[in-house]
Amino acid sequence: MDPKTSPSASLGASEDVRPEGLYKAEIDTSGVNEKKLIRKLDLALLPWLSFLYLLSFLDRTSIGNAKLYKLEPDLHITDNQYLISLTVFFFSYAIFEVPSNVFLKRLRPSIWLSLLMFLWGIMMTVQGLVHNFGGLVGMRWMLGMFEAGLFPGVNYYLSCWYKRSEFGIRAAIFFSAATVSGAFGGLLAAAISNMEGIGGKPAWAWIFILEGLATVVAGAASYWIIQDFPDTAKFLTDAERAVVIRRLQADDQFSAAGENLQWKYIWKSVLDWKTWVGMVVYVGADMPLYAFSLFLPTIISQVRFQATPANLLTVPVYFFACCITCLVGYLADRYGRRGYLNLIFLTLGGAGYIILVASRNAALSYFAVYLATCGIYPVIPNTIAWVSNNVEGSYKRSVSIAMVIGFGNINGAVSSNVYRAKDKPWYRLGHGLVLMYIGFGLIATTTYHLLLRAENARRDRGERDEVIGKAETTEEQELERKNGRFDTIEEAKREKGDEWSGYRYIL
Structure with missing residues (x-):
């Protein structure tokens, strides 16, 4: 039957290429090489955004490195107060993610993301100047509020540029900056610790101050470096902009041509079962992520090593995590089996934490840490890509991504309270609770996969x-x-x- 006259709309996207539905049909795009255009997008978007996330993750987790350099005794805080200072970050971080993504869609990314980064850089710098528990908690709250917009915002922003089969590896490359920051954070903290006493400041304060000032500079520069959405991006020609949007529309992302904000799009996200199941899938890796990144130096130091060697021993762990994250991103885009990959790597991560719970040997525990990364780092971007791939509508997708990431981050508050000083050196409670969350991820991934399969069958x-x-x-x-x-x-x-x-x- 002719698709133009068919009474039913059960047509695949490839069958629906009608002239009247073509974005800016008057523009001739025959001279645009699609492969060269994709490389141009990658070079314009990924390096700087990945660098910004490196700074973001470095700023939020450097308190774990700073703790090893007498943060607690200098501020006269107890272990419980230190855990509270970690916890408040996640509350403000989670609360402001959805509003930030809506603002990002309404405003220019070059303005909104740059402003957020500039402000959290200031908060990070001031964190190195606090003198007591109240000051530290206040700065952690503000840091979380301003950092909230970057990770969900950039993931949504990248989904506005790439087809569903291209987004996963880009999300993985962007997120791999977190693994690089973990490695770099340990090296940087070890180097900055040599500034102990300069200007009357302890080593932990210099960690916050120098990293914060670097973020301020990067935030200011971002206004001129971050590109806006495809339909207005200045680094593309008219023909290239048309090709980017036509590619997305051919990939069932019809809203790429533009969409006006309506509350019904936001409510569609809130009421969509995929959002809620996706939240549980994501939390299965995100709570372990923060537990891992905040306490890895402490775990290693308590098992055998002192502050600087412990920070340095985190470097190969994060390098391995970076490699495995990019590999999974590539495989998921190539073969499209995101649910199966989640199940495989969450299982590997669970095996790592089972070893950590049972082990009483430092070398075995250090090996288990590598397995643990498999259930955390590659699963985060794979889950975000999976959720994004299955949501159409630019505002709906922005809210869904923010809700999924926000729910994961609110559970970061749990992660910051499970590695208690009284449980050292083996931290069985912390490892056990992380293992429980990985179990949540396995159950939710299976549920999400089966429900999606059933819905596809109904449409078929x-x-x-x-x-x-x-x-x-x-x-x-x-x-x-x-x-x-x-x-x-x-x-x-x-x-x-x-x-x-x-x-x-x-x-």
Whole structure:
């Protein structure tokens, strides 16, 4: 049947290439080489954004390195007060993620992301000037509030540039900056510790001050470096901008051509079961992520090594995590089996934590740390890409990504309280609770995969078909009652997003 006249909208995206649905059809794009364009996007977007996330993760986790250089006795705080200072960061961080993503969509990324970074750099610098528990807690709250927008914002922002089969490796490369920051943080803390006593400041204070000043400079420079959304990006020609958006629309991202803010798009995200199950999938790796990054130096130091050797021993762990994260991102984009990859690597991570719970040998525990990274670092960007791949509508996707990441981060508050000083050197309680969260991730990943598979099957059977045009037969009237009627397929795509019958979920 001719797709232009079909009463049903159960058509794949590849069949719906109609001239009237083409973005800026008047622009000739025949001279644009698509492969060169993708390389141009990668060079313009990924290096600087990855560097910003490196600074972000370095700033939020450097307190774990600073703790090894007499932070607690100098500020006259107890171990419980130190844990509280870690906890408050996650509350402000989680609260402001969804509003920040909405602002990012409404404003220019070059303005919003640069402003956030400049302000959290100031908070980081001031953190090195505090003298008591109250000052430290206040700065950690403010740091979390301003850092909240970067990670969910950049993941959403990148999803506005790349097809679903291209986004995973970019998300992995961006997130791998966290692993680099873990390695770099240990090296940097070891180097900065030599400034002990300069200007009357202890080593831990210099860690905060110097890293904060670097962030301030990077935030100011970002205004001129960060690009805006594809339809207005100044580094692209008109033809290149058209190609970027047409590619996205051909990939069932119809909203790439532009979408006005309406509350119904936000409510669609809030009421979508995929958002809520995705939140549990994500928390299965995100709570372990923060526990791992905040306490890895402490865990290693308590098992055998002192401050500087412990920081240095974190470097190969994070290098391994970086490699495995990028590998999983590549495999997921190439083969599209994000759910299966999550299950494999969460299982490996769980095995690592089982060893950590049972081990009483320093070398065995250090080996288990490498296994533990497999259930954390590659799963984070893979889950974000999985959720993003299965949400259409630019505002809906921005809110869904922020909700998923925000829920994961609020559970970071749990991670900051499970490695108690009285449990050292083996920290069985902390390792056991992390293992429990990995179990949550395994269960939720299985659930998400099975539900997506079932929904795809319903669409293959025609149970979700809409009526395009006038409903004439009894069957079409029943479809209209159940799934709606639209004048064109473009209207159905725009109004229904990922609920459109031709949309297929990535498993």
